[in-house]
Amino acid sequence: MRNIKLIIEYDGTNYCGWQKQKNGISIEEMIEKSIEKILKEKVELIGSSRTDAKVHAKGQVANFFTNTRVPAEKICNALNSVLPEDIKIIHSEEVSKEFHSRYDSKGKKYSYLIVNREVPLALYRNYAAHVKYDLNLGNMQEACKYFLGEHDFSAFRSTGSSVKTSVRNIMLLELIKRDEFITVNIEANGFLYNMVRIIVGTLIDVGRGKIKPNEIKDIIQSKDRKRAGATAPPQGLYLEKVYY
Amino acid sequence: MRNIKLIIEYDGTNYCGWQKQKNGISIEEMIEKSIEKILKEKVELIGSSRTDAKVHAKGQVANFFTNTRVPAEKICNALNSVLPEDIKIIHSEEVSKEFHSRYDSKGKKYSYLIVNREVPLALYRNYAAHVKYDLNLGNMQEACKYFLGEHDFSAFRSTGSSVKTSVRNIMLLELIKRDEFITVNIEANGFLYNMVRIIVGTLIDVGRGKIKPNEIKDIIQSKDRKRAGATAPPQGLYLEKVYY
Numbered sequence: 001m002r003n004i005k006l007i008i009e010y011d012g013t014n015y016c017g018w019q020k021q022k023n024g025i026s027i028e029e030m031i032e033k034s035i036e037k038i039l040k041e042k043v044e045l046i047g048s049s050r051t052d053a054k055v056h057a058k059g060q061v062a063n064f065f066t067n068t069r070v071p072a073e074k075i076c077n078a079l080n081s082v083l084p085e086d087i088k089i090i091h092s093e094e095v096s097k098e099f100h101s102r103y104d105s106k107g108k109k110y111s112y113l114i115v116n117r118e119v120p121l122a123l124y125r126n127y128a129a130h131v132k133y134d135l136n137l138g139n140m141q142e143a144c145k146y147f148l149g150e151h152d153f154s155a156f157r158s159t160g161s162s163v164k165t166s167v168r169n170i171m172l173l174e175l176i177k178r179d180e181f182i183t184v185n186i187e188a189n190g191f192l193y194n195m196v197r198i199i200v201g202t203l204i205d206v207g208r209g210k211i212k213p214n215e216i217k218d219i220i221q222s223k224d225r226k227r228a229g230a231t232a233p234p235q236g237l238y239l240e241k242v243y244y
Numbered sequence: 245m246r247n248i249k250l251i252i253e254y255d256g257t258n259y260c261g262w263q264k265q266k267n268g269i270s271i272e273e274m275i276e277k278s279i280e281k282i283l284k285e286k287v288e289l290i291g292s293s294r295t296d297a298k299v300h301a302k303g304q305v306a307n308f309f310t311n312t313r314v315p316a317e318k319i320c321n322a323l324n325s326v327l328p329e330d331i332k333i334i335h336s337e338e339v340s341k342e343f344h345s346r347y348d349s350k351g352k353k354y355s356y357l358i359v360n361r362e363v364p365l366a367l368y369r370n371y372a373a374h375v376k377y378d379l380n381l382g383n384m385q386e387a388c389k390y391f392l393g394e395h396d397f398s399a400f401r402s403t404g405s406s407v408k409t410s411v412r413n414i415m416l417l418e419l420i421k422r423d424e425f426i427t428v429n430i431e432a433n434g435f436l437y438n439m440v441r442i443i444v445g446t447l448i449d450v451g452r453g454k455i456k457p458n459e460i461k462d463i464i465q466s467k468d469r470k471r472a473g474a475t476a477p478p479q480g481l482y483l484e485k486v487y488y
Contacts, residue, residue, distance in 0.1 A: 009366040056367055080364055088366035120324055122253045122332040123300055127367075 129236035135207030146216035154223035157192035202229035298478035373480035379451030390460035398467035401436035446473035
């Protein structure tokens with residue numbers, strides 16, 4: 001058996017998310033079906049991150065085991081020829097049998113796009129969150145500092161996943177503003193369920209003046225989900241990169 | 245009668261273009277129908293630019309005459325509440341009866357987004373042109389200089405429009421590269437039919453080495469459409485701003 005690693009880009013707009021579900025079409029099953037079509041073999045895809053419905057990826061990673069003799073580098077183009085237009089494989093390679101895209105991940109990078117203006121979005125409606133309130137970027141940037149480092153992020157996760165620990169280490173959290181676009185870049189050794197979207201929702205509350213920057217410290221310590229902001233909408237979120 | 249000016253953003257993906265056509269739904273008719281719904285009055289919308297199918301706009305301008313007493317500034321929100329999600333009005337105001345969005349335009353700014361990489365696009369497939377060939381950005385930038393200024397751009401227009409003169413003045417033509425994204429910004433006192441897309445197609449040929457930068461001068465002088473590059477695809481094109 002050979003172990004094949006894929007790097008995947010997708011537009012999550014029309015999917016129920018990465019993971020297979022009863023009520024919708026998942027990205028995972030679209031890729032599995034395409035692999036079956038190309039390699040004439042049923043495989044089980046292991047994804048690094050279970051992105052939610054409408055969430056996008058530029059660098060999702062997945063792996064699968066196969067008996068095929070097709071060269072690993074050629075699997076990329078072959079899959080792209082049968083995949084739907086909103087899912088494309090960026091890269092394919094053979095890796096050691098021990099490689100597991102989820103368990104071996106050492107960290108991940110996400111970005112989140114906000115469009116800050118009064119008028120609703122036409123062009124970016126599926127690719128950004130719309131915030132119509134005036135946002136104080138300086139306050140949001142100050143708040144970012146309090147998230148950095150190793151903390152128990154229980155206040156910043158949704159129920160619905162079972163993980164051993166809710167301690168995570170955020171290495172990067174920055175905001176970049178260009179005209180009406182605010183990009184949030186965040187990197188950590190791992191993320192709890194909905195953690196990025198709740199952090200972004202909380203930063204938006206800081207920007208609106210509902211939360212003071214230095215309150216973030218207390219909110220983290222409280223481990224109380226109700227004290228953090230709302231979960232920001234999925235369509236602004238991009239899985240950028242998975243580190244191994 | 246009052247004359248109302250609108251600034252409009254739209255995602256052109258699902259439309260046959262700005263202008264009404266038999267075989268498809270146009271942006272113009274969607275807005276006209278929405279105005280009728282809101283103001284209970286049939287109006288004729290005058291658009292500044294007849295953008296093609298799949299072309300986007302961040303700052304299309306249109307005007308219409310109405311007897312309504314609804315304050316002009318409130319028309320924006322009212323229209324947005326009934327318009328489809330891929331068309332939004334950014335701004336509405338009352339202007340002098342003489343204002344004509346097309347005839348009074350003093351210039352326009354377009355941008356064009358290219359994604360330059362081997363793998364086909366999933367995320368940006370409807371919002372950028374995909375170029376898989378290696379592009380020499382330096383050569384493309386050198387070529388830009390030859391387009392600047394007043395020229396007869398007959399070599400850079402498609403047949404299908406009847407205008408008095410094909411002389412136009414290009415004030416700005418620049419390329420900005422960020423990772424795999426190349427943005428072309430272009431500003432002129434006016435554009436011939438498909439002019440931006442043919443200029444971009446020609447710049448791509450320069451980037452690929454099919455046309456030398458200093459050949460642009462000859463191509464312009466030849467007034468021969470066949471000597472310029474292919475018309476770049478519509479989905480990379482954005483009408484950014486109309487100047488009055």
